C-alpha cells in the first residue's frame with residue numbers, strides 16, 4: 001500500500017530524512033523550519049519525499065527524491081502531485097522549482113514550463129497557480145481508455 005503523509009514546519013522529520021540523505025547526500029537545513037514536507041511510504045517503508053515553501057512571492061518545490069530501488073513506480077509523480085495540490089489549496093499565484101537539466105521532462109508532464117536564462121544545468125521552471133491541473137486524464141494521449149469521460 002502507498003501512503004502519503006504531510007509534515008508541518010517544525011514536525012519531526014526523522015522518517016523522511018534518510019530518503020533525502022540517500023538521494024542527495026544531505027539532511028535537514030534551515031529551510032525545513034519553514035517548509036511543508038511530504039513523505040510517501042510504500043508498504044510502510046519511507047520511499048519518497050519532497051517539500052514546499054513560500055519565498056519571494058511564489059511557492060517553491062524542492063528536494064523531490066525517490067529511493068533508487070523505488071523509482072519508476074510513479075512515487076515521484078505522487079510526490080509532485082501532492083506538492084502541487086498543497087500549492088493549489090493555498091491559492092498559489094505561481095509555483096517554481098529548480099530542475100536538473102535532464103529532469104525537466106518529468107516536471108513538464110504536469111505543466112511546469114522552463115524559464116529563460118540562468119544556469120543551463122539547473123533550469124528554473126514555473127507554473128501559474130491557476131494552470132495547475134491534477135486531472136490525470138487531461139494530458140493523457142490515450143483515446144480508448146475506459147476512465148476517459150465522454151466529451
Ligand SMILES: CC(C)(COP(=O)(O)OP(=O)(O)OC[C@H]1O[C@@H](n2cnc3c(N)ncnc32)[C@H](O)[C@@H]1OP(=O)(O)O)[C@@H](O)C(=O)NCCC(=O)NCCS
Nearest residue numbers: 062063064065066071072073074075076077102103105106
Ligand atoms: C525525478 C524522480 C523524483 C522521479 O521519480 P520516479 O518515482 O522514478 O518517477 P515516476 O515513476 O513517478 O515517473 C512518472 C512519469 O515521469 C516519467 N519520468 C521519470 N523521469 C523522467 C525524466 N527524467 N524525464 C522525463 N520523464 C520522466 C516516467 O517515465 C513516468 O512517465 P509515465 O507516467 O508515462 O509512465 C527520481 O528519479 C529521483 O529521485 N531523482 C533524483 C533526485 C532529483 O534529481 N530530484 C529532482 C530535484 S528537485
